[in-house]
Amino acid sequence: MKISGSYKLNAKKEIVWRALNNPEVLKQCIPGCESFEKESDAVFNAIVTSKVGPMNVTFSGKVTVSNIQEDQSYTLSGEGQSPVGFANGSADVELSEKYGVTTLSYQINVNVGGKIVQLGSRLID
Numbered sequence: 001m002k003i004s005g006s007y008k009l010n011a012k013k014e015i016v017w018r019a020l021n022n023p024e025v026l027k028q029c030i031p032g033c034e035s036f037e038k039e040s041d042a043v044f045n046a047i048v049t050s051k052v053g054p055m056n057v058t059f060s061g062k063v064t065v066s067n068i069q070e071d072q073s074y075t076l077s078g079e080g081q082s083p084v085g086f087a088n089g090s091a092d093v094e095l096s097e098k099y100g101v102t103t104l105s106y107q108i109n110v111n112v113g114g115k116i117v118q119l120g121s122r123l124i125d
Contacts, residue, residue: 091108
């Protein structure tokens with residue numbers, strides 16, 4: 001699954017960049033994120049719960065920050081496991097600023113597998 005979009009933020013690019021490197025802010029940016037803890041400068045441990053059909057599925061895994069261009073862009077890559085499957089994906093995040101307004105653009109790729117996919121296909125049929 002691919003998702004892309006952008007947000008306009010009334011803040012300078014440097015302020016947005018600092019926020020995007022704050023674990024508490026990142027936790028709020030990930031839907032269903034229950035825990036987001038720093039393991040090292042570029043690796044975080046995360047627990048995320050997502051609704052799949054009639055059930056909630058909790059994934060635990062790691063998020064890695066890479067391709068860092070200070071105050072410009074980075075890539076977040078994550079992978080998680082649950083009793084019913086796995087999920088992995090990446091998000092390319094880019095910042096641009098004009099007249100004190102920062103545009104945050106993102107492109108996300110997500111893959112899921114395991115029993116969770118079988119459940120999802122039954123719900124679609």
